[in-house]
Amino acid sequence: MLNRRRMLQTVLGTGATLGASSLLPAWAKSSSNGNLGVPSLSGTRFDLEIGQFPVRLNGKVGMATGINGTLPGPLLRLREGDDVTMNVTNRLAEDTSIHWHGLLVPFHMDGVPGVSFPGIKPGETFKYQFKVPQNGTYWYHSHSGLQEQLGHYGPIVIDPAGTDPVAYDREYVLVLSDWSFTHPHRIFDKLKKNAESLNFNRPTLSNPTGLGGMWGQMRMSPRDLADVTGETYTYLINGHSTADNFNMVFQPGERVRLRIINASAMTLFNVRLPGLPMTVVQADGLNVQPVETDEFQMGVAETYDVIIAPTEARAYAFVAESIDRSGQAVATLGPRAGMRVDAPALRAVPMLTMRDMGMAHGDMAGMSGMGRMDHGPDTATAGDDMKGHDMGAMSMMPDPHGPAVQPVKIEADIERGPGVAKVSGMTMSRLGEPGLGLDDVPHRTLTYNQLRALDMNEDHRPPGREIVIHLTSNMERYMWSFDGVKFSEVTESIKFYEGERVRLTLVNDTMMPHPIHLHGMFFDLVNGGGHHMPRKHTVTVKPADRVSVDITAEHVGDWAFHCHLLYHMHAGMMQVVSVIPPADDTTPAEKMPAGQMNMPMDHHGMNHGEGKS
Template sequence: MFSRRKLIQTAGLGGLALGGAGLLPAWAKPASAGNLGLPALTGTRFDLTIGKFPVRIDGRAGEAVGTNGTLPAPLVRFREGDDITINVTNTLHEDTSIHWHGLLVPFYMDGVPGVAFPGIKPGETFTYKFTLPHNGTYWYHSHSGLQEQLGHYGPLIIDPKGADPVAYDREYVLVLSDWSFESPHRVFAKLKKNSEVYNFQERTVPEFLEAADKRGLGAAFEDRAMWGAMRMSPTDIADVTGATYTYLINGHSTADNWNAVFNTGEKVRLRIINASAMTIFNFRIPDLPMTVVASDGLNVQPVETDEFQIGVAETYDVIVEPKEERAFALVAESIDRSGMGVATLGPRPGMRAEAPPLRERPTLTMRDMGMAYHGNHGSMADDQQVSSGMDHGEMDHGEMDHGSMDHGAMGHEPKQEDEHAGHDMGGQGTTSTEQRHDHKRGVGVDMVAMAPVYRLNEPGLGLENVPHRALTYADLRSLEPNPDTRPPGREVELHLTGNMERYMWSFDGVKFSEVVDPIVFHEGERVRMTLVNDTMMSHPIHLHGMFFDLANGGGDHRPRKHTVIVKPGEKLSYDVTANHVGDWAFHCHLLMHMHAGMMQVVSIRPRMAMNDAMDHEKMDHGSMDHDAMDHDKGGHEDMDHSKMGHGGKH
């Protein structure tokens, strides 16, 4: 029998649980609570308040920083072409901001402190105003400190002003995210002290014995010795893992069982947003094919698949047509397979689909180091062929002769995308490749990719050998022809660099706090950006303020995106039309990587005379107040972008 004390305690816990459910916006509540996928906030004028509030995640109490007291934030929904006003009030004791991810807003409305505006001070209200010429699935989040990890993110849908080319009967928004009860600043400090602190999936003795049985004892020992000498781990797939994260779908853990309903034969549109801080997900619905119809908010030619990798900040829209009256599992599995978030799509509210077991975690090979490209990913032969003679301290990136490399032999890029190389670009001169820095060496760069390769035709780490279809970037084609098909007039090459052991991240070996000059585009020009990943981690790279045309062999129907995952050892390119004058953030969307320095600024200069009032040449981009940056208690850099003086000149 319950005692009176026990009864009161039980009632109190029930109240907390109900309170936690009440903190979810209407669109994120399960079907059993009456959610039909309807929008929460619609119209042309919105009022949002940023503050702290209690949450209950997976049965445990915590505190979030977010919008209007909900986790995730309310769904903001409006129509393409409308004049939008959004008032954002800050009730925190620190600066905050909202960045409208993927939206083509004026740069001073982009919401990046230190680049686009000063930030929103405590007690102040900032009004965002813009009119957008596009529609689709997007999201919004903080660009201040590490607030994004604390819950400051939400979905945003722009409905087309005309007919939608995608036909569907009902829709659901799925916001994927990661939650930790540890302070994000503590997480960052721990990574600085030991970058593998959250990796509990190291290789084991049984795995060594299995490798010895397959390859021989000598080869297996040589492989282990090589990784040890490099002070790297082939299982170092994700910096922050299920060891501290609870993976969420619409603010619900797997145990909470967020569920959506369907009628058999309906076409259900799922708008999938990766709003996590540090987690690349592999998304699938076992036994239910998905037809991808949009990527990063823009329509693509429909392509059917069974699974896809979705980087932090990417969005995908898919259509599913359940033919059976049964529950289907919506599975978002972390790239390192240390955990997953699972929800249910079923014919009746409250159903629970069986969560599949976690799959075997993937491992890195020399191919992911950009050292070899032989056969299938994961081939032990790759490691063996290049395991000797590697001295990372002696690698001289600056001596790489990119011009003499046979990119065709390495599969670097589809031939049709290389046709622009070396041509005269309409009087703009011959295409030239600009390397912004001499690939700075030092403690911040622990390795380089000596032979980076084209990998857009690969589905992503861990999906190479799955027994079903897995989407690749090479599969994507835009629905409409690309609006600008001019060949690029020049090429800018950037290297993604880092030192995993010291947890330092940068572009070209230069972290954001050391950047003096921005990456300069000129209004109206067509530029090719080439990214080379010198690290052994996948990086979702995001360019603010513009879409880019990914060089994936799609001709005039290349997919137009705002974020792309650059795989380890990969070299990829995309073309950008510099239409939107202003300063735009360009960064890795893994929050801790950006925080550590993997960020720069792309400055689009106007055609007008350079002595005009917007004379960017006279702007002091190097005037950041580096002394104002926060440093964590461990003495490592803990960047507070809201205190940077970079954008104040505007």
């Protein structure tokens, strides 16, 4: 590895990138090693260098920004309970950083410039030091500018200190990503000038009075599933495109563990192995009760571990298809190294529905965009909207082991400036639905409602208050925000108080799904799971969706809170959550600052208004 890095630095120094292209990808290893095809580093001390290096994809050479000269960066293999040191050296001409996604580290080790530390200057080395308090599948990436899009990411596997409850014979780490030969700043500039310029899936809407006309009046497309599509992106598995054919080997009868990480900048992936069921055993690094399924949708930054058990000595396709089905990455799983499976044809492009618009069929009142707010089922308007819908999908299941969870009336305090193009006329819980576009496939699909934590939740207290955050946008101007305020205009952070149990409710008023990530803590997804609610660090909020999570505020510090679609975060869909110690013996609900609406909850977990910071 050291010699290869020196070779790449020499290549860059002499400008002989094309001459060395025949050597690329230099990191490709035999899949019989049972790893992901890049170096695996283990121990308690790691030396990581962030720099630029050439990569070759589909016969074309580009320049990547990444770690130790590989795309993705090296697999970091840690052990639960160890004290680790990460010496990160910046070889770039600009500041950089590494964020340890999902790891519960001290806030000054979290790696977010301007929030938890200053960043790493060119030529400097920053020493990350922390104890590894957990196990599972995680990843790391830059939190500086748009470097993540250029290849600055890599996987982390933390082996448990005790016995792993998941039995398997072989494992593969699969890092999914989207690569572009167009520089990310140019992509962002294009989106800002014309938000639809990189969406090549747009249909022709010629009927001014029908459904197409309604979409046209709202200046939206029923195919606004992805801002950037396969026309711009090459989709990768461990740095390999479909043409590069990443290869995995198994022996019939083995239990194979796939640790799947969505490390893309902007792409939600539909994951499946046609003809081979998957048993989900872990979500976002934490063990869940096994769920067998045939396909699931992964938000950006989510991780899923699955067990597959092929019994036939034949090749299978591992398929990661973009949510808008404009492209895919396919790898081969077979009994012999070097096999190549036929990639399945891309499926039909899905269309957004009236439900995604935040309206029921026949409901024209939401056409004004700004004219309506959310209503609970106790109002006549909501009752009319709900006709013809599955009521079970529209409200969260009552929890027989804890607080009842019901839809609530929300009167949002949203900044009604140019950054808010619409407010959904009707929102509902969509945890019982699969990912967008997967509701009509002929096989089983995973939903959030199916996930149950393997171990009982530690904190059984009902939340003391609720904070409601609206996900807002003006897609035409490519403005993204929380509550209509982009990050550069936020004047104070969202306050959590150390030790409190707080409910965070996310309401999506936009037409796109958003993977929302909170640094520094896991949240319990309120999905009817009793005391086995799945704990996650990232949750995908569908259009017109209302998602609630319960959080125990344990880790004092300032923590980034943002959409993990890179260009959405860059455009302003980010805030900071400050976990602060109580100043005295009063309860957190009694200490809320003036002007911050605090919503206490009764012993049933029901709120009495909206709390917002």
